[in-house]
Amino acid sequence: MVRKSALILLAVAVVGLSFLAVHDLRPRPQSLSEYLQDLFVTNGIALSKDDFLEPVDDPYLAFAKMLSLVPTASQSDDSINQRKSRLISTQFLAVKDKLYLDGLYGKIDMHEHYRVGGSIRLFLKAAACYGISKVLFVPTDYGPDNKDYKIHWTFLIAAAKMYPDQIIPFCTIDEADPHAAELVEQYIKQGAKGIKLIGGHPSFYDEPLNSENMYKVYEKAAEYGVPVLVHGSIINIPGLKDQLDQVYGDFPKVTFVHAHYGSTLMGGINLDLIVELLDKHPNLYIDLSMGGGIARYHNYLKQDLDTIRDFVIKYQDRILFGSDIILRRARNDFDWLYERIKCDIDLHEKAEYTCGFGESDWVHQGFNLDREILRKLYYENPKKVLGL
Numbered sequence: 001m002v003r004k005s006a007l008i009l010l011a012v013a014v015v016g017l018s019f020l021a022v023h024d025l026r027p028r029p030q031s032l033s034e035y036l037q038d039l040f041v042t043n044g045i046a047l048s049k050d051d052f053l054e055p056v057d058d059p060y061l062a063f064a065k066m067l068s069l070v071p072t073a074s075q076s077d078d079s080i081n082q083r084k085s086r087l088i089s090t091q092f093l094a095v096k097d098k099l100y101l102d103g104l105y106g107k108i109d110m111h112e113h114y115r116v117g118g119s120i121r122l123f124l125k126a127a128a129c130y131g132i133s134k135v136l137f138v139p140t141d142y143g144p145d146n147k148d149y150k151i152h153w154t155f156l157i158a159a160a161k162m163y164p165d166q167i168i169p170f171c172t173i174d175e176a177d178p179h180a181a182e183l184v185e186q187y188i189k190q191g192a193k194g195i196k197l198i199g200g201h202p203s204f205y206d207e208p209l210n211s212e213n214m215y216k217v218y219e220k221a222a223e224y225g226v227p228v229l230v231h232g233s234i235i236n237i238p239g240l241k242d243q244l245d246q247v248y249g250d251f252p253k254v255t256f257v258h259a260h261y262g263s264t265l266m267g268g269i270n271l272d273l274i275v276e277l278l279d280k281h282p283n284l285y286i287d288l289s290m291g292g293g294i295a296r297y298h299n300y301l302k303q304d305l306d307t308i309r310d311f312v313i314k315y316q317d318r319i320l321f322g323s324d325i326i327l328r329r330a331r332n333d334f335d336w337l338y339e340r341i342k343c344d345i346d347l348h349e350k351a352e353y354t355c356g357f358g359e360s361d362w363v364h365q366g367f368n369l370d371r372e373i374l375r376k377l378y379y380e381n382p383k384k385v386l387g388l
Helices: 002-025 032-042 059-066 082-098 120-128 146-162 180-190 212-224 240-250 259-263 271-280 291-303 305-314 334-349 371-386
Strands: 107-114 132-139 167-169 195-197 228-230 256-258 284-287
Touching (some): 032 082, 107 120, 120 132, 120 334, 146 167, 146 180, 212 240, 240 271, 256 259
Parallel strands (some): 195 228, 228 256
C-alpha cells in the first residue's frame, strides 16, 4: 500500500514538472517598450538615445509618442495585448515609408499659423514624420481684427489643452487696439506662451510698432517673460527698421524673433539690414520660414546661396526653424502638409533637393548644414527663446 502511494505521488510530481516546463516555454508577454523596439527594428528602423535632441530613456517609446502611436502618458513597462499591438502596428505601417530618418528627433517648429477648421491632429502627424515634437501656432486671420483673432484663439487654446506636450500657443492682437495690452495679459493667463505681431506685415500695417500703445504690450511681455514674434517687413515699410531698432533696445529683457530672415530677402538679398540689428541687439533672433512666398525665396537662394548660407552659419546661435504654413480647412491634406514641411527640412539638411511648390522641375541647392548647427536651429535656440 505504501509502495502504491509513493508511485502515485511520483506520477503527480512528474506531471507537475512537465506542466511547468511547458509553461516556461510559452512566450513571455512583451512590455510596450519591447513590442515597439521589435516593431521598429523588424521594419528596418533602429534608434538610439543619441538620435534625440532632447534626452530620452526609451528612444522607441519616445518616437512612438511623437507619431501618436501611443498616448503621451504611456510607460515602457506598460503591458501590450493583441488588440493594442494590432492598432499600433496598423498606424505605424501607414507612416513608415514617410519617416524622415535624419537622426534629429525632437525638433521644435517655431512658426506656424492656425485658423478655425484646420486639423491640428493632421499637422502634428505630418510634422512628426520629420521628428518634429513641438509646434508653435499663432491664431491669425486675414488682417488685424481682434474679434476674429479671439475666435481662432479659442479653438487653438482648446487644442493646446488636448496636446499640451506638442502645441506651443502664441496669441495675436491688433496693434491699433487701445486694449491690446489687456488682451495680451488675458491670453497669457489662459496659456499663451508668447505674442505674434502681424502689424509689421506690409499688407496690414495699421500702427507703428514703437507707439505708446505697443510699448504697453512689450511691458506685458517683459512682465510675464514671454517672447515676441514680429513679421517686421523692414524692406517694404519705410521707417520700420528704425522703429524696431528702438523697441529691441528699449526692451533688452524681452526676447524678440524677427521672422522670415528678418524680412530682408525681398527685392534682392538685403541681409546686411538684419545683420545690423542682430549685431546691436543680443535679445534678437530670426527664423528662416518661407511661408507662401517659398517660390520667391527660392529665387533669391538660387541667385546667391553662398551669401545666405554664410549668414546662417555665422548667426547659427540666433536662428530658428519654421515653415510659416497657414493651417486652415483647405489645408487638411496630409500629403500637402508633408511635402510642404519637407521643402524647409531639405533646404537645411541637403546639398540638393526638389520642392513641388512653384518650381517642381528645379533641383535646388541646399545649405547642407552640419549636425551641430542643425541641432541649434531645431532645438537649442528654440529652447532659449521659449525658456524651456
